[in-house]
Amino acid sequence: MAADIAIAGPVPARRVSRRPRPTPLEYGRKRWLQGVVALNLIFLYFPIVSLIAFSFNDSKRNVTWQGFTLKYYDQAFHNSGLQEAFLRSIGIALTSTVLSTAIGALLGLAIYRYRFPLKGPFEGLIYLPIVIPEICMAMAMRSYFGAMNIPLGFLTIAISHIAFSFPFVAVVVRSRMSGFDESLEEASRDLGASPWQTFFYVTLPYMTPGIIAGALLAFTLSLDDYVITQFTSGPGSTTFPVKIYSMVRQSVTPEVNAASTVLIVLTLTVTIVAMWVQSRSGNKSIAS
Amino acid sequence: MKNGNTIISIRNISKRFGASVVAVDNAHFDIAEGEFFALLGPSGCGKTTLLRMLAGFENPTEGEIVIDGQVMEGVDPDKRPVNMVFQSYAVFPHMSVERNVGYGLRVTGVPADETKRRVQEALELVKMERFAGRMPSQLSGGQRQRVALARALVKRPKVLLLDEPLSALDAKLREAMQLELVRLQQSVGITFVIVTHDQDEALSMANRIAVMESGKVRQIAPPADLYEFPNCKFVADFIGKMNLFEGKVAGVSGDQIVLEAKGIGRITVPYSGSAQGNVGIAVRPEKMRLDHGQPPSDRVSLRGRVTELAYYGDESNVFLENETGVTVNVNVPNEARTTNSAFAIGDELWLSWNPADTLVLTE
Numbered sequence: 344m345a346a347d348i349a350i351a352g353p354v355p356a357r358r359v360s361r362r363p364r365p366t367p368l369e370y371g372r373k374r375w376l377q378g379v380v381a382l383n384l385i386f387l388y389f390p391i392v393s394l395i396a397f398s399f400n401d402s403k404r405n406v407t408w409q410g411f412t413l414k415y416y417d418q419a420f421h422n423s424g425l426q427e428a429f430l431r432s433i434g435i436a437l438t439s440t441v442l443s444t445a446i447g448a449l450l451g452l453a454i455y456r457y458r459f460p461l462k463g464p465f466e467g468l469i470y471l472p473i474v475i476p477e478i479c480m481a482m483a484m485r486s487y488f489g490a491m492n493i494p495l496g497f498l499t500i501a502i503s504h505i506a507f508s509f510p511f512v513a514v515v516v517r518s519r520m521s522g523f524d525e526s527l528e529e530a531s532r533d534l535g536a537s538p539w540q541t542f543f544y545v546t547l548p549y550m551t552p553g554i555i556a557g558a559l560l561a562f563t564l565s566l567d568d569y570v571i572t573q574f575t576s577g578p579g580s581t582t583f584p585v586k587i588y589s590m591v592r593q594s595v596t597p598e599v600n601a602a603s604t605v606l607i608v609l610t611l612t613v614t615i616v617a618m619w620v621q622s623r624s625g626n627k628s629i630a631s
Numbered sequence: 632m633k634n635g636n637t638i639i640s641i642r643n644i645s646k647r648f649g650a651s652v653v654a655v656d657n658a659h660f661d662i663a664e665g666e667f668f669a670l671l672g673p674s675g676c677g678k679t680t681l682l683r684m685l686a687g688f689e690n691p692t693e694g695e696i697v698i699d700g701q702v703m704e705g706v707d708p709d710k711r712p713v714n715m716v717f718q719s720y721a722v723f724p725h726m727s728v729e730r731n732v733g734y735g736l737r738v739t740g741v742p743a744d745e746t747k748r749r750v751q752e753a754l755e756l757v758k759m760e761r762f763a764g765r766m767p768s769q770l771s772g773g774q775r776q777r778v779a780l781a782r783a784l785v786k787r788p789k790v791l792l793l794d795e796p797l798s799a800l801d802a803k804l805r806e807a808m809q810l811e812l813v814r815l816q817q818s819v820g821i822t823f824v825i826v827t828h829d830q831d832e833a834l835s836m837a838n839r840i841a842v843m844e845s846g847k848v849r850q851i852a853p854p855a856d857l858y859e860f861p862n863c864k865f866v867a868d869f870i871g872k873m874n875l876f877e878g879k880v881a882g883v884s885g886d887q888i889v890l891e892a893k894g895i896g897r898i899t900v901p902y903s904g905s906a907q908g909n910v911g912i913a914v915r916p917e918k919m920r921l922d923h924g925q926p927p928s929d930r931v932s933l934r935g936r937v938t939e940l941a942y943y944g945d946e947s948n949v950f951l952e953n954e955t956g957v958t959v960n961v962n963v964p965n966e967a968r969t970t971n972s973a974f975a976i977g978d979e980l981w982l983s984w985n986p987a988d989t990l991v992l993t994e
Binding site for chain 1: 686688707709713714715717719723779783786
């Protein structure tokens with residue numbers, strides 16, 4: 344009965360409209376924002392898409408579409424210089440990633456955990472390689488290796504890459520740790536675990552997403568570095584980006600596109616695998 | 632108390648942070664085996680620091696802690712016969728309930744089959760056996776706390792330390808958990824030391840309570856003693872509600888003391904101490920009575936006007952002010968089912984109490 348009475352009362356006229364105006368938080372439905380997104384997509388992704396598309400183009404020039412072919416992939420795979428440079432790049436990237444991740448993760452943890460005299464200036468110094476111009480870093484590295492009489496090659500490239508990568512890892516790990524509940528470590532000690540057990544079973548699993556993100560960053564930073572590598576590589580130690588640039592200087596051929604596409608697919612795969620591992624480890628215990 | 636053996640000896644413990652901060656100031660007391668002991672005080676009084684010193688996370692600046700006959704100096708947290716339930720629960724987020732509870736056994740090398748059995752027992756103890764496979768993110772606050780409890784109890788500690796264990800729970804759940812913690816303590820027979828700022832929690836659960844204020848232990852007593860016979864103004868005021876009046880000792884006659892209460896007048900109450908000069912005169916609000924007519928002459932009485940009324944359902948708080956401006960708070964139980972208040976703001980009433988309910992506080 345009560346419901347009937349309520350309905351019998353004056354009903355406010357409902358506004359008839361197929362698409363009501365977007366509410367203040369519905370950014371996805373605002374015209375000008377859609378435009379900004381479209382521009383971003385065009386300028387960021389169109390070049391990449393065209394790069395990949397023209398790697399399948401059956402033409403010597405990257406201008407018009409002539410038909411589908413895989414012959415430039417075949418060519419790229421049989422270009423021994425390119426292949427050698429690619430493998431060297433992977434080797435340097437792996438070396439640099441492992442070492443800079445280890446150093447950076449420990450550094451990030453140390454900055455999070457400890458208070459010591461001159462901590463502020465120390466932190467500033469660590470982040471220096473992130474802010475100083477790459478060309479200066481490259482020059483510094485080159486003259487340092489020269490002064491120390493270290494022959495330029497794989498070793499000097501790897502050392503330089505570690506030097507500019509580990510601060511990035513430290514920053515990522517440090518920011519991951521800011522959400523850490525320190526009583527977790529205390530609980531672990533309280534339950535009978537040694538400091539090492541506590542680190543491996545409690546602290547490290549918490550750091551892991553940060554470490555993975557930092558390692559990915561270090562890997563890609565190393566893989567595509569041109570400036571510093573150019574300055575610290577010697578004869579016979581050309582890396583993939585340096586090699587591609589030297590090929591492009593002669594002419595932009597679809598072979599370069601093919602090689603670049605392989606690199607894109609590779610980094611994408613690594614990223615996706617890392618993200619998948621990360622999401623799985625979130626639900627599963629790592630401690631034995 | 633199961634028996635009177637001392638399990639924890641806190642001997643002249645002080646803790647200073649830097650030059651100026653004294654977190655704990657010369658604490659000295661024993662905790663008996665099987666006791667449910669509460670450290671009670673406002674935030675910043677040093678109760679958590681004291682607990683953390685028992686657990687081994689802080690080292691005392693001075694003094695000595697003895698647990699189960701063993702001096703704790705230089706003994707790391709993982710080697711102490713105590714376990715702790717943290718305020719944040721500190722349940723490991725990347726481990727299932729089962730693995731959380733078994734953690735303390737796994738890291739110390741307890742065989743897998745024994746670990747499994749003891750984890751099962753501990754989960755049954757806290758009624759969490761159905762949640763063994765869950766991750767902490769799938770649990771409510773109360774369930775996480777049970778996991779933290781089971782994880783500590785599975786180690787079979789001599790003493791269980793609890794740091795504000797109920798502060799993150801809502802009121803209803805907190806009350807239920809209070810009862811359950813007491814039941815749990817009685818069934819496992821382990822000494823519990825709980826830190827709390829909630830006096831109801833301490834009063835309802837503990838066998839004995841130490842009240843702390845700015846680093847100092849003010850009084851250690853069973854709940855009823857603490858409530859009815861506080862030894863200083865701080866404890867009287869901190870535990871429950873209290874009417875505190877300023878006064879002076881006007882004379883002593885046998886086992887009676889004559890007090891000059893400021894704004895109230897001369898009152899004579901039974902007293903056996905040696906108070907002199909300025910004293911605090913304290914009376915609990917529920918020990919007072921309100922009447923429309925004049926109370927009998929054997930009661931301490933004063934006349935005043937109702938200035939404020941606060942309704943709590945089970946009882947009402949009446950604030951009465953006399954002509955000299957002294958405000959008194961009286962608790963009136965709402966005994967009959969009626970929505971008409973017995974008193975209204977502006978009523979002129981008599982307030983009285985039994986002289987024996989008067990506390991004379993010298994500190």
